Amino acid sequence: MKKRVYVTAAAAILTALWCQTAFAGQWVEDPSRPANENGRTNWWYQRDDGTYPAGGWEWLDGNGDGTAESYRFDENGWMYASTTVDGYAVNENGAWVENGAVMTKQVSGQAADTKQAAGWHDDEYGRRYSDSKGNYVTGWKRIDGKRYYFFEDGYMASGLQSVDGGEYYFYSDGELAEKTVYSESDGVYYVIDKEEHYVIDVVDEEDWPEYRREADREYVEISDISDEEKNDVSGIRYPDQESALESGINHDLAMECFDLINEERIKRGIEPLEYRDEIQEAVDIRAEEIVEKFSHTRPDGSSCFTVFDEVGVDGRAMGENIAAGQRTPAAAVNSWMNSSGHKANILNEQFTEGAIGCYYDPDSSYGYHWVQLFNRS
Structure with a gap:
């Protein structure tokens, strides 16, 4: 269960009691807001360092029992409840549910810190990246000189994706492809624009030789080609x-x-x-x-x-x-x-x-x- 407290003197007393088990934060309610307006509640989560999750999903162990639930927060940090967000249902307490069952995740230690360390985080649903404040990033992000895209739930894009009205191809590790990609599984070439790096054409294998002959090389890269794992496939010839x-x-x-x-x-x-x-x-x-x-x-x-x-x-x-x-x-x-x-x-x-x-x-x-x-x- 969540520890929901009002920002009052009573809340300060409860917080003092929690210090003994070093909980990482607390639920805070703003009584001046509607309890639930179009799925957005008047609850937010305050970490011990004063930061709060916003603009994505967050696993939180609010009662320190070693089991975290996943909650969705809007761009201002208000929790969703009794609605569907990003295609996932959340119950009246804001926890993600599937077929009525609350989805949980075991976390280390009774008082696991809900603030993520900066860097990559993997779970059974994919990869996410948290910034220096511990928030999962969303949208376009440049990491170590490479471009990535993260959905609203914080998970990394891979493969062919529609973003901001254009189509882009992301390698299996999430990096944006900046040159043409051959996908053996799809049986196609994803032709990449040289300047903007969006997918300008999708070409079937059997049509590739003709496409290469007629392509405008000023705009598209067709000689330097990689596969989904970023391995160079141009010039490869097998012994047989x-x-x-x-x-x-x-x-x-x-x-x-x-x-x-x-x-x-x-x-x-x-x-x-x-x-x-x-x-x-x-x-x-x-x-x-x-x-x-x-x-x-x-x-x-x-x-x-x-x-x-x-x-x-x-x-x-x-x-x-x-x-x-x-x-x-x-x-x-x-x-x-x-x-x-x-x-x-x-x-x-x-x-x-x-x-x-x-x-x-x-x-x-x-x-x-x-x-x-x-x-x-």
């Missing part, structure tokens, strides 16, 4: 990759390679290459050709740059990089960046557009074949 790959053009690997190339340019202050569908058609042709003839000369004896005419691209300033045998996009880029001629093409500021082709032939000498074409638009 070949068994899952089909022979022929692989646009998924090609786009990953294209993104890595642009990362190399951006790191050096060079504008990223603009992806162009027509050049993609050209590199797909060339990637298949170098399986037959690994050369900048085409199988018919003509220059590699004649492929631009073939697909209707006006070649103004052109370049080509080729590679074979590298099993991952990262390995292909690393190979080119360690070759002065190929690196010069990648970092050439005259080139403004391009694409990369990847052709996989398990029966060929090299297996993987990579072609990058550059052009000035």
